Amino acid sequence: KNEVEQSPQNLTAQEGEFITINCSYSVGISALHWLQQHPGGGIVSLFMLSSGKKKHGRLIATINIQEKHSSLHITASHPRDSAVYICAVENTGNQFYFGTGTSLTVIP
């Protein structure tokens, strides 16, 4: 069972390109999370959202609750954005379900 589906699995972009990563989920949620994992392991939280849109620097996250879909956008991508981006949903029981991640490589 895959409660969270992400696409694409892998993404290569030229520096400066606009990037979109998509996430669909099938369970009821209290929040959707976007996470970033750099090589070496550590995972950090980028966004937590339950409606609408959030922006942090060049990163924008949107969610459509009715369609059970979220997108993560990166504007003016940079090589330091190269990482794995993971979509996760949190249900009302504080359980988290994770997508398998999108591996992003930004080429200078």
Place this chain on the structure above:
Amino acid sequence: DVKVTQSSRYLVKRTGEKVFLECVQDMDHENMFWYRQDPGLGLRLIYFSYDVKMKEKGDIPEGYSVSREKKERFSLILESASTNQTSMYLCASSSQFTISGNTIYFGEGSWLTVV
């Protein structure tokens, strides 16, 4: 700065050994989690705990046990390590009382190789 600290970054153990992975958080979180991460499979929940001495099985608990004697510490135990338990193990914690969502914080991960 909030912290989830895992005791060992890299471990190599022999088949059949008992392995302890320790995790400590300093945010007074109620919830703590142990995940396993393998290529192509994403994060899979092994066990979680929502309070001291409380534990719940996740999706892949076989071969693992956990201990939570203090709120800040959550230990993962491999009773008899096997080669198919070679993986990266991630500890995480979150609060549980915000109905609009709770940020999840991860440790740096422990890379375990069983030979």
